[in-house]
Amino acid sequence: MTESGRCERLAHVLPCLTFAPPTELQKGFARNTGQDRIPILLKRRSLDGCLCMSSDRTVQPKTVLRGHGSSVQSVAFHRSEALLASGDAQGNVKLWHLNSRRAEFSQQLLPQELGIQRVGFEGDTLLVQGRNGVLKTWSVGDRDPDVENPQVEICTEYYGFCSSHHLGGVVAMPGKETGSVEIWSLKDAKLVCSLTPNQEEHRTGMCMAIQILPGDVPDLPSSILVGYENGNIAGWDLNAPSKPICSRNLFPEPILAFDCAPDGKRAIVGGANKSLVSTSLNLQEGSIKIRKNMTVVNEGVGSMSIRSSDGKILATGGWDGKIRIWKWSACTPLAVLKYHRKEVASLDFDTKGESLLAAGSRDGTVSLWSIYPT
Numbered sequence: 001m002t003e004s005g006r007c008e009r010l011a012h013v014l015p016c017l018t019f020a021p022p023t024e025l026q027k028g029f030a031r032n033t034g035q036d037r038i039p040i041l042l043k044r045r046s047l048d049g050c051l052c053m054s055s056d057r058t059v060q061p062k063t064v065l066r067g068h069g070s071s072v073q074s075v076a077f078h079r080s081e082a083l084l085a086s087g088d089a090q091g092n093v094k095l096w097h098l099n100s101r102r103a104e105f106s107q108q109l110l111p112q113e114l115g116i117q118r119v120g121f122e123g124d125t126l127l128v129q130g131r132n133g134v135l136k137t138w139s140v141g142d143r144d145p146d147v148e149n150p151q152v153e154i155c156t157e158y159y160g161f162c163s164s165h166h167l168g169g170v171v172a173m174p175g176k177e178t179g180s181v182e183i184w185s186l187k188d189a190k191l192v193c194s195l196t197p198n199q200e201e202h203r204t205g206m207c208m209a210i211q212i213l214p215g216d217v218p219d220l221p222s223s224i225l226v227g228y229e230n231g232n233i234a235g236w237d238l239n240a241p242s243k244p245i246c247s248r249n250l251f252p253e254p255i256l257a258f259d260c261a262p263d264g265k266r267a268i269v270g271g272a273n274k275s276l277v278s279t280s281l282n283l284q285e286g287s288i289k290i291r292k293n294m295t296v297v298n299e300g301v302g303s304m305s306i307r308s309s310d311g312k313i314l315a316t317g318g319w320d321g322k323i324r325i326w327k328w329s330a331c332t333p334l335a336v337l338k339y340h341r342k343e344v345a346s347l348d349f350d351t352k353g354e355s356l357l358a359a360g361s362r363d364g365t366v367s368l369w370s371i372y373p374t
Helices: 003-013
Strands: 063-065 072-077 083-088 092-097 102-108 116-122 125-130 134-139 152-155 165-167 170-174 181-185 191-195 207-214 221-228 232-237 246-249 255-260 266-271 275-282 287-295 301-306 313-318 322-327 332-338 344-349 356-361 366-370
Touching (some): 083 356, 083 366, 165 207, 170 207, 207 255, 246 287, 266 301, 266 313, 301 344
Parallel strands (some): 072 344, 255 301
Antiparallel strands (some): 083 092, 092 102, 125 134, 134 152, 165 170, 181 191, 207 221, 232 246, 266 275
16 A cells, blocks of 8 residues: 555544655754654644644644734743733833634833843733843733833842743842843842853853752752853752753753753753754762754754643744644654744743643734644
8 A cells, every 4th residue: 555545544434634745854863863864743632643644735834823913032821810911122012812812911011122032920010121131010801001110120230141940939030240140020120130140260250041950849949050151051959059950061052952850860951053062960979961962954942831730842943933742751753843934042932721822923923833732
């Protein structure tokens, strides 16, 4: 039986499965990965089981949200409601209802010349970070925040492109001193502690990426992972912030983005080159080990997100506008999603319902994709 006949028969037997051709979806992964001919399933109920192909030559986003007049810098899902926040380079923030796919709120929350660096949610509180080191919060429970009167305002006097990260009522932000990170309380805007590497010893350069890691108690901050301009990644103990407990150089170029697994024991790191590095973390013992190196065709991986609901899927966004989907446990490529014309600057998984992936791009749009619904 020919390949096409076999696929048609499978499609008849398993009509619920939709498959995209490997020649389309795998284009964009480097050929030396040995994975460039693996077929890709995008609409099945699990990562295992039978596969079949469809006649569709391209996979399209489920929805594209338009309305931003400049680059979309950040996207973030509300963790309990059908709500998505997006922020752009002109300081505008939109709150999209996921059922109507319409913006319920749209306002310029930060000055146009500074723009948005990151948006996020802490319960019903919206966090908005600008490129001037200012972070403001508003309550969005009624979808009508008082724009002129934020609940909290924090300023670190940092000017750059490193995003903050929050967990358990605190937020970690890049500080004014080179390479420093400041931990602030979101309740009263008080400085909790500051993490400052010795530049004479390490010469880390600027802070490029930050993530707070939980300890044994969920949502209780224990340690923090920081990526630097010199390609180093370092772990800090928040209970002993005088110096990093471990550090490792991963790239000759700056680290641009990373994300950690829900248990905090693994991380994926990307930079300005063609490499992705999967690492094992044991910050209590001061250990950062390289598990696997992956390679993509085009340089620049500036955004990534691990699906926290099950820890099975990794998405990375490139300077080439492509979204690459990976099986997180084995770090093997699954798909390349091609829609955006410019860099994918931000990615976030929704852990509710359809398991949507949101991608914010510098082409001014936000795409929503249904990736392996759980």
